Amino acid sequence: MVWKEALAMSAQETDKEKKSRKQYKVLVAVDFSASSARALKMAKSIMGQKPDRILVLHVIDHNFIERCISNRIGPEDQIKKKLFVEAKKKLREFLHSESMDGEPVEKLVCEGIPFLEINKKAVETGADLVIMGNRGNSGDMQTIFFGSTTERVLRFMSRPVLCVPIEEDRK
Numbered sequence: 001m002v003w004k005e006a007l008a009m010s011a012q013e014t015d016k017e018k019k020s021r022k023q024y025k026v027l028v029a030v031d032f033s034a035s036s037a038r039a040l041k042m043a044k045s046i047m048g049q050k051p052d053r054i055l056v057l058h059v060i061d062h063n064f065i066e067r068c069i070s071n072r073i074g075p076e077d078q079i080k081k082k083l084f085v086e087a088k089k090k091l092r093e094f095l096h097s098e099s100m101d102g103e104p105v106e107k108l109v110c111e112g113i114p115f116l117e118i119n120k121k122a123v124e125t126g127a128d129l130v131i132m133g134n135r136g137n138s139g140d141m142q143t144i145f146f147g148s149t150t151e152r153v154l155r156f157m158s159r160p161v162l163c164v165p166i167e168e169d170r171k
Contacts, residue, residue, distance in 0.1 A: 023052045027127035029118045029153070030058050032094055035133025039164040040098050043131050055106045056095065057121050058087050059114040084109060115152035122159050134163045 028043045030036035043054050060083050068079045087109045095101050110117050122130050134150050150163055 025053045025055060025125060025127045025129075027055045027057055027118070027122050027125060027130045029114075029130065029132040029149075030056055030091070030094060031114075031133075031149075032058070032090055033133060035164065035166045037094070037098060037133075038166055039131045039133045039162075040094075040100065042162065042164045044098070044100060046129075046131075053104055053106060054100075055108055055121070055125055055127060056091065057108040057110070057118065058091050059117040060084065060087055060109065060111045061114055062112050065111065080111065084111075114149045115156065118149070118153050119156050119158075122157065127159060129160050129162060130157060131162045131164060134165050 026043050026046060028036075028040050030040060040056065060080075065076070065079055065083065068074070069076050073079060074082075088107070091107050091109060092101070095105060095107070108121060110121065112120075118130065118132070121127070130153070132150055132153065134148075154161055154163070
């Protein structure tokens with residue numbers, strides 16, 4: 001029994017050791033699709049083993065905002081405000097549905113071109129790993145001609161990326 005106690009004590013970090021080691025961060029890019037829900041679950045499972053912090057990022061597509069403005073849906077500031085408020089609400093609900101509202105999660109919502117913003121936020125936050133689903137909510141024609149957001153992130157990312165397939169892809 002003594003060896004088990006010694007092993008348990010050696011596995012526990014002291015407060016001083018925790019403060020001196022580098023904080024491990026995982027950035028999870030979400031678009032509220034089934035694929036990004038699986039990516040979030042993967043981050044949660046990894047979290048128990050390694051990361052100190054999970055950053056959950058949703059990018060409001062700048063091109064969508066431009067289309068709303070050109071179709072005269074409303075003034076730019078109102079469109080952006082509505083999209084940001086809605087995205088933050090959906091992000092809270094998404095985290096709640098994945099039972100992650102009590103976890104050490106930092107919620108990030110920004111506007112831009114999704115693959116560029118994911119890359120930019122990974123660098124800005126010092127993320128050690130980016131996790132994202134392999135299929136999201138982007139339109140089929142856009143994916144056919146330009147590749148998915150995930151493919152474009154992989155092309156330009158300088159950090160490790162874990163692409164999580166949805167259940168159907170695993171069969």
